[in-house]
Amino acid sequence: xxxxxxxxxxxxxxxxxxxxxxxxxxxxxxxxxxxxxxxxxxxxxxxxxxxxxxxxxxxxxxxxxxxxxxxxxxxxxxxxxxxxxxxxxxxxxxxxxxxxxxxxxxxxxxxxxxxxxxxxxxxxxxxxxxxxxxxxxxxxxxxxxxxxxxxxxxxxxxxxxxxxxxxxxxxxxxxxxxxxxxxxxxxxxxxxxxxxxxxxxxxxxxxxxxxxxxxxxxxxxxxxxxxxxxxxxxxxxxxxxxxxxxxxxxxxxxxxxxxxxxxxxxxxxxxxxxxxxxxxxxxxxxxxxxxxxxxxxxxxxxxxxxxxxxxxxxxxxxxxxxxxxxxxxxxx
Amino acid sequence: xxxxxxxxxxxxxxxxxxxxxxxxxxxxxxxxxxxxxxxxxxxxxxxxxxxxxxxxxxxxxxxxxxxxxxxxxxxxxxxxxxxxx
Numbered sequence: 001x002x003x004x005x006x007x008x009x010x011x012x013x014x015x016x017x018x019x020x021x022x023x024x025x026x027x028x029x030x031x032x033x034x035x036x037x038x039x040x041x042x043x044x045x046x047x048x049x050x051x052x053x054x055x056x057x058x059x060x061x062x063x064x065x066x067x068x069x070x071x072x073x074x075x076x077x078x079x080x081x082x083x084x085x086x087x088x089x090x091x092x093x094x095x096x097x098x099x100x101x102x103x104x105x106x107x108x109x110x111x112x113x114x115x116x117x118x119x120x121x122x123x124x125x126x127x128x129x130x131x132x133x134x135x136x137x138x139x140x141x142x143x144x145x146x147x148x149x150x151x152x153x154x155x156x157x158x159x160x161x162x163x164x165x166x167x168x169x170x171x172x173x174x175x176x177x178x179x180x181x182x183x184x185x186x187x188x189x190x191x192x193x194x195x196x197x198x199x200x201x202x203x204x205x206x207x208x209x210x211x212x213x214x215x216x217x218x219x220x221x222x223x224x225x226x227x228x229x230x231x232x233x234x235x236x237x238x239x240x241x242x243x244x245x246x247x248x249x250x251x252x253x254x255x256x257x258x259x260x261x262x263x264x265x266x267x268x269x270x271x272x273x274x275x276x277x278x279x280x281x282x283x284x285x286x287x288x289x290x291x292x293x294x295x296x297x298x299x300x301x302x303x304x305x306x307x308x309x310x311x312x313x314x315x316x317x318x319x320x321x322x323x324x325x326x327x328x329x330x331x332x
Numbered sequence: 333x334x335x336x337x338x339x340x341x342x343x344x345x346x347x348x349x350x351x352x353x354x355x356x357x358x359x360x361x362x363x364x365x366x367x368x369x370x371x372x373x374x375x376x377x378x379x380x381x382x383x384x385x386x387x388x389x390x391x392x393x394x395x396x397x398x399x400x401x402x403x404x405x406x407x408x409x410x411x412x413x414x415x416x417x
Contacts, residue, residue: 048370051349105385107347108377 001155004207004332007071007198009063009165010285011036013191014272017066018043024272024299033175034191034274045126052109053122054090056169059194060119061126064163068127071198072206077159078132079120080150082142082166084277086116086135089171119167132159140319141216142166143195143278144327148214154201165196166278183320191274195281197288203332208288209313212328223324224259227316230326238263242310243290243302245269245283247317254316265303272300280317280325287313287329337408344404347382348375360404368403376401383407388416 013034014023023037036059041050044062053061060081068074094110112118117135124133132153136145143166150164170192178184200207215230217223231238238260245266246254254260254267266286273282290296290310315327341355348371362368365376379401383389389411391397400410 051351052374101385105381107381108374112374 001157001201002203003151003154003211004200004203005197005209005211005284005288005329006161006200006202006204006207007067007069007073008208008285008288009066009068009070009196010193010281011038011059011063012193012195012282012285013037013274014282015285017063022297022299032189033170034189035170036192036194049126052113054087054093054113056087056089056167056194057113057119057122059169060165060167060196061122063165063167063194063196064123065126067163067165067196067198071161071200073161073198075127075129076131076161076163076198078134078150078153078162079123079127079129080132080134080136080146080153080162080164081117081120082136082138082144082146082278083116083119084137084139084142084168085174086137087114087118087169088174089169090114090118092171092173123163140277140317140323141218141325143280144214144216144317144325147211147284147327148216150199151211151214154199157201160200160202162199163196164199165194166281167194168192168276168278170274170276187271188275189271191270191276191279193273193276193279193282195278195285197281197284205332207332209291209329210332212330213326214328215326217324218322223316223318226324227259227314227326230328231314234328236312236328241312241314242307243287243296243313245287245313245315247279247283247315261304263304264307266296266300267303275319277319279319280315280327283315283317284327284329287315287327291329291331333408333412336412337404340404340408340411343382343386344369344379347378358404362403364401364403364407379407383411387411387414389414 016037018039041058041062044065090110090113094114116137120133120135136142138145146164150162153159213234239262241263243264247270270279311331313329317325341358365371380391
């Protein structure tokens with residue numbers, strides 16, 4: 001059974017979701033990581049509900065609302081999200097309060113919002129969705145594993161419309177910790193983003209694209225060989241691809257290894273979106289938009305000959321050489 | 333008493349993140365929950381913690397807490413009569 005993207009919502013450093021406009025210049029010039037272009041949340045969420053929400057909850061509920069509006073739906077059958085660090089900011093607030101007040105006088109709000117599945121819960125409450133609700137927190141494959149689960153739900157006909165997404169915020173403390181842990185190697189730029197997709201198993205002219213296949217790897221492997229095996233399993237040759245989105249932090253495998261010299265390549269997309277454990281949401285959004293509109297935004301620099309048709313797009317993601325993923329999407 | 337009422341209103345605005353609201357907009361005698369400010373049970377917990385933290389008042393009996401949190405005026409009176417700090 002085929003799985004399609006029916007609607008999308010993205011809050012990211014390069015995407016103005018209110019005006020649906022792409023901005024190549026990151027809006028955070030003064031800090032060493034990329035923060036999101038945030039919309040006026042009150043336009044999307046009930047102002048009474050919003051007052052208690054942290055930034056990541058606002059981002060999650062708003063992008064979910066945008067994706068559902070885009071899909072023309074009021075509700076979904078399931079909510080499956082992925083996150084690396086969860087609601088880190090509120091976790092910090094809660095832990096700080098525990099230390100400052102000697103584990104007494106703790107307020108409930110930060111605690112409620114500090115769990116990894118707070119965003120899922122908030123979206124479910126907002127939509128009054130009592131269906132399947134699951135949060136994956138699997139490092140650099142958090143979003144990919146959520147996507148795999150959503151695809152299985154649709155393939156098994158356990159659902160007709162599934163909200164799937166990935167979110168990760170970044171704070172000063174998180175950046176400092178990642179830097180101390182040696183994560184900021186080479187020209188890595190960390191960032192935050194929140195991307196939601198409504199997936200469906202119902203074919204329609206309005207769908208963005210089809211998700212053909214997804215494959216993940218958690219061991220150190222020959223990534224080039226993996227790409228070719230993945231394409232072979234999908235009866236494709238690398239030159240059948242119309243575009244490759246290569247997301248790495250510091251290695252340009254395709255260019256360095258000359259693996260796909262004849263395929264247009266959008267190299268190092270994470271320099272625009274920022275690196276995070278769920279950065280793939282940005283690439284999937286790029287790919288679906290390009291296939292739907294058959295246009296590549298002028299701001300994106302593509303290596304190689306630009307094609308007139310974009311039917312098959314391959315997304316590559318490598319998170320800190322620890323986890324890799326491949327997602328193949330195509331025109332409906 | 334008026335001074336304490338104003339202080340309590342400001343503390344409620346900060347603790348409950350009632351962005352864009354000023355003390356003048358909070359009716360001193362209106363119910364805090366359901367009608368009036370429209371607060372909920374999580375807000376009630378936040379206000380109980382606020383009284384403990386800022387005034388050293390520990391509310392142990394839920395009935396007492398319910399009466400104290402009827403309005404800003406009852407809350408201020410409860411604080412005036414029971415404050416330890």
